[in-house]
Amino acid sequence: MIKIENVSKTFGVKKAVDNLNLEIASGQIYGFLGPNGAGKSTTIKMIVGMLKQDSGKISIDGIDTLENPIESKKKFAFVPDSPEIYDTMSGRQYLNFIADVFEMDVKTRVENIKKYSEIFEMESSLDTLISAYSHGMKQKIVLIGALIHNPELLILDEPMVGLDAKSSFRLKNIMRERADDGKTIFFSTHVMEVAEKLCDRIAIINKGVIIAEGSLDEIKEKAHESGSLEKIFLELTE
Numbered sequence: 211m212i213k214i215e216n217v218s219k220t221f222g223v224k225k226a227v228d229n230l231n232l233e234i235a236s237g238q239i240y241g242f243l244g245p246n247g248a249g250k251s252t253t254i255k256m257i258v259g260m261l262k263q264d265s266g267k268i269s270i271d272g273i274d275t276l277e278n279p280i281e282s283k284k285k286f287a288f289v290p291d292s293p294e295i296y297d298t299m300s301g302r303q304y305l306n307f308i309a310d311v312f313e314m315d316v317k318t319r320v321e322n323i324k325k326y327s328e329i330f331e332m333e334s335s336l337d338t339l340i341s342a343y344s345h346g347m348k349q350k351i352v353l354i355g356a357l358i359h360n361p362e363l364l365i366l367d368e369p370m371v372g373l374d375a376k377s378s379f380r381l382k383n384i385m386r387e388r389a390d391d392g393k394t395i396f397f398s399t400h401v402m403e404v405a406e407k408l409c410d411r412i413a414i415i416n417k418g419v420i421i422a423e424g425s426l427d428e429i430k431e432k433a434h435e436s437g438s439l440e441k442i443f444l445e446l447t448e
């Protein structure tokens with residue numbers, strides 16, 4: 211679903227992403243792990259088209275993201291780590307705007323806005339202006355917007371940060387359901403336990419370079435370590 215080939219990105223003298231290669235197959239929950247400043251957000255921003263890579267190629271479902279940006283964007287929904295959205299809209303206006311962009315029919319959008327607003331306990335706040343939302347509420351409305359149009363690919367940057375325990379639990383269930391349904395979820399996290407319990411595959415990035423990739427068992431084998439992912443992560447990134 212996502213193919214990253216020899217991708218690099220430099221800011222000034224800082225090589226944030228260094229000749230990165232990664233392939234994410236459909237129907238998986240794929241975790242992207244790494245310490246602060248490792249290059250996770252830079253990679254994600256290049257995948258979604260917020261940043262342009264200096265070199266290399268990224269394709270989504272076979273569509274080159276630079277050659278065909280609009281077609282590639284039709285394939286996914288993106289939830290950034292900080293929800294910066296239209297403050298002057300209400301939650302419902304924002305969700306209808308997203309539904310318009312993805313050309314959703316009226317019946318499906320009404321059903322899905324109701325369904326996911328209930329799941330994330332936002333139904334009583336849908337007609338409030340987003341400017342009055344808390345950080346977590348903004349995060350939830352962006353998440354609902356990403357889920358309502360049922361994209362082939364969900365790209366989530368630190369999705370559990372800012373969510374309360376119940377919403378975080380429900381999101382993890384939705385991620386699993388979607389993957390079981392053949393959809394792809396690519397997400398970054400600092401929370402090792404989440405990655406360990408939820409992911410089918412994991413990539414660990416450090417200083418812009420992938421240092422381990424595979425299933426948890428494969429990564430454990432690579433690290434010659436049978437302990438928790440946290441131990442392996444510390445061992446690999448030290």
Ligand SMILES: Nc1ncnc2c1ncn2[C@@H]1O[C@H](COP(=O)(O)OP(=O)(O)OP(=O)(O)O)[C@@H](O)[C@H]1O
Nearest residue numbers: 221224225226244245246247248249250251252253
């Ligand atoms: N716009 C920018 N201008 C200059 N340097 C940048 C910019 N964005 C990222 N960097 C640098 O690139 C490197 C990778 O940053 P990135 O945000 O991708 O890391 P990250 O793995 O997402 O980190 P975190 O877990 O802290 O969010 C860091 O050294 C960062 O300082």
